[in-house]
Amino acid sequence: MPSLFLTTPGSHVSLTSERLRVEFPCANGDLEPPPPRDIPLHDIEHVVADERVHVSMPALCECLRRSIPVVLLARNQSVLGLCQAPAGAALVRLIQHRRASDGSFTLAVAATLVEAKIQNSRRVLQRLAASREDRAMLDALDELEHLRRRCLDAVSLDALRGYEGAAAARYFDLYARFFPAGAPFPGRSRRPPLDPPNAILSFAYSLLAAESEALLHVSGLDPALGFLHEPDDGRPSLALDLMEPFRAPVADGLALDLLGHQVLKPADHFEHHDGGCFLNLEGRRRFFTAYERRLEREFTSEQHGMRTSLRGEMRRQVQNLKRTLNTNDVFEPFLMN
16 A cells, blocks of 8 residues: 555544554444554555544654655645655755756756657557547647657757647647547646546646655655746646656546546536536545556556556656766656557
8 A cells, every 4th residue: 555545534543553543434324433444654655635634643743754745635636735754865956956057957858858748648649549540640649749859959948838838739639539428528627627537637637746746855856946847936846847747647547547437427426616626525535546556557668678657657757867967867757658
């Protein structure tokens, strides 16, 4: 159990020896609560907790002592914050800050990330369209390939972001074709998401960003200082940079799987409030199960020939960036098989 998801409002989490004890409230109509669960801390890599869950201070402190990050979610499923032990790697951060002021280095790292994002998005579409003979789809895939190649020749970050924006618009036009009729994807909406596909995408992107931020803290890098995304107060720019190659294989693929196979149903697993559409409690439970399974599923990478997982590739990408900062080696982002 690499991830512990605490989603039931009113649950209590306490520390019992070297375990987290999770006690649940009574379900509707029940006179007795469900039995508590004891989860060994050595089985947990990170915790995701809804703000309506009560976590004791000893439990939280023990997570920090063991370098287990705790991601806190708001009721609208946005990330409120990250509880993590302080980073002590001052030297690597000094190097990172120095490299971030080097325009050519910044552009090179940003370009490889956008290229990888477009390549992985294109690969997802290729897999989805494998059984179709669609001339328009083939032309669009060629267009994405052309934009991918132009990234490496970008002369500025503005030009690079232009290629990224054009590729994203074309990608989402094609991606929308694969959603079922009962859960159409009219286009990307956020803050708030307006429909079930966007509710899944926004939630998955938020979790990916939080997980990337936690990995950067552990590595000693500064999550706030990125290369592609402009730095701003409250924005984990580097975490947003590093999640880009994972958007399509993790979040976008997950949304299609959950709605296409009716694991999540618009009428049963979503709720509307605050002007938007969000997963309800049962929807979040089903989402977390599928999200964790996708990140932990093992495969052999064609990029480096080793057994790995998408979560393992997130770690590898952070370490690749750290090595590039220290050695001038070419940065290698994650690429799908």
